[in-house]
Amino acid sequence: MSTASRVLVLNSGSSSVKYQLLEMAGPSPTTTLDGGAARRIDTDGSRTASGIVERIGESDGVADHAAALRQVAEELAARGLGLDSPQLAAVGHRVVHGGTRFTEPTLITDEVVAEIEKLVPLAPLHNPANITGIKVARALRPDLPQVAVFDTAFHSTMPEAAARYAVDVATADRYGIRRYGFHGTSHAYVSRAAAALVGKEPAEANVIVLHLGNGASASAVRGGVCVDTSMGLTPLEGLVMGTRSGDLDPAVVFHLARVAGMATEDIDGLLNKRSGLLGLCGDNDMREIGRRMAEGDEAAQLAFDVYVHRLRKYVGAYCAVLGRVDVIAFTAGVGENSAAVREAALRGLEPLGIEIDAVRNAVRGSAARLVSPPAGRVAVAVVPTDEEMEIARQAYSLVRTSSHSVREG
Ligand SMILES: Nc1ncnc2c1ncn2[C@@H]1O[C@H](COP(=O)(O)OP(=O)(O)O)[C@@H](O)[C@H]1O
Ligand SMILES: CC(=O)OP(=O)(O)O
Ligand SMILES: [Mg+2]
Known part of the structure; x- marks a missing residue:
């Protein structure tokens, strides 16, 4: 039985990289071992959003997402929690746009990265940062399962009446023009927690x-x-x-x-x-x-x-x-x-x-x-949201299921 039971979550936003390292096994369902954010990433020299995050371990401005991600990897390594750790079961990545293709957490392959790249025009502030996160993490640990969790997934159940724009159907279908919705991981988590609260x-x-x-x-x-x-x-x-x-x-x-x-x-x-x-x-x-x-x-x-x-x-x-x-x-x-x-x-x-x-x-x-x-x-x-915890839960569950099916298959 493998002892790998930790998930590193990377939430690369339009101007920040948030990360959390979570322990998924043990007496409580999840424990955060480490977390933080690199913020105020100056992507194109224009004014970037201020006051992005208030979490532990914040850093000051960094040049770009790749630099931010390398900084995250170095900080984790300095605390003995690096990407080379055998306790790591997976990296979970927030990916903002999944189009119509991705409606479930997905194990990342070259082909999946190529598909996410095709969706860049639909989320130009977000998908490029998500792809950078995926590439940096895969380069550091090519053997580790990496899972994409999509912002759009939770909204894929919307009825056609809500998802359709009232434009020519042939044009809309040819160019993928419909309402996808975002922040789905947060909406899913918060709607469940709000129900529980009442x-x-x-x-x-x-x-x-x-x-x-x-x-x-x-x-x-x-x-x-x-x-x-x-x-x-x-x-x-x-x-x-x-x-x-x-x-x-x-x-x-x-x-x-x-x-x-x-x-x-x-x-x-x-x-x-x-x-x-x-x-x-x-x-x-x-x-x-x-x-x-x-x-x-x-x-x-x-x-x-x-x-x-x-x-x-x-x-x-x-x-x-x-x-x-x-x-x-x-x-x-x-x-x-x-x-x-x-x-x-x-x-x-x-x-x-x-x-x-x-x-x-x-x-x-x-x-x-x-x-x-x-x-x-x-x-x-x-209801405080916890996108990172929800991404970790989904990524861990997918990795466990697929390793079982590989063993049994
Ligand atoms: N105490 C506060 N009062 C009012 N607004 C706040 C407070 N703390 C944070 N915010 C707002 O929250 C915004 C950031 O929200 P956050 O969910 O962290 O953003 P994102 O994940 O989209 O980067 C800030 O821009 C700020 O306007
Ligand atoms: C989809 C989206 O708007 O994400 P964020 O709030 O992280 O910019
Ligand atoms: Mg956010």
Whole structure:
């Protein structure tokens, strides 16, 4: 029996690399042995998002994702937890876009890497970083199973009515134009944890998950199955984000091309990197926006108002999609930490049975907790996400299953 029971998870984001080393066996289901992040990766010399992570072992700026990953490998090796460790069972990689091909955790081969590469145009901020992570880890340990866990996977159950754009079917099918959805690992984990928090099995709970990090997305989960989500073909659609616009009239793109004479790449950069909170007020960090609002800064106030207005619209829409809502769960950097965003987003929704308890909402902490009044019709919760743990769980389970089937086959 192999003693390898650790999984290294690499979450290479658009401007950060987060990692966690988890022990998957033993008395408790998982234990984090080490974790951290390299952040503020300056990918193209343009302004990068600030305030990316608040985890243990943060580093200052690094040049690119490959350098960040080598730094992670060196730090682990310095603590005797390097990639050469025989206790390592697998590396789990977050991969943002899996297209229609990848709807399950997948053992990485050259062919799988080539397929993920083909999806780069659909997630230009994310898939290249994910591929770099895969290549660096495979070069360091070619013999070790590496597993890709896709952001899109959880959303692959969306009904056609939610996944289709109302565009010519032949064109859409030829170019893979449909709504894929992202942050699925987080939506899956948080929707299950939110159901547990109100004493229900996932199969009996209807949950709205609001994942509000740098990227932000909402999902409607019925009985453990995703039925709608706010991100679409790419992680640009939906909510207002740190640097991304979210929903807008697609004609804005034609207008900028025809009237402002902007090239496609410039418009892409504008909407993905220089819009959202950053475009509205010059800051993409909700903490800084809060400080500026307290000083009466009007641009910061407008950015906040646009952000929460969009959020409230999606909550209303997903109440309509689900019919009955048991829990609304806030998660990720902003969702877990900003009582002001939670309060403002749900304000005025009492007629829908949605209420926040000011005292509970003000409590800070790292545990999943309710912020609605005890008698509230719809529970409102803060549920810290743990994408790394969920990726480790899925990667470990795949590696165990495939090693069993190899032995038995
Ligand atoms: N105490 C806080 N109050 C308000 N916002 C916060 C707080 N802590 C973190 N955030 C927000 O969380 C964002 C990052 O969220 P996170 O989930 O870590 O992002 P990502 O994983 O997408 O890089 C920051 O940009 C910041 O705006
Ligand atoms: C898909 C996505 O937006 O991811 P992130 O929030 O890590 O940028
Ligand atoms: Mg994130």
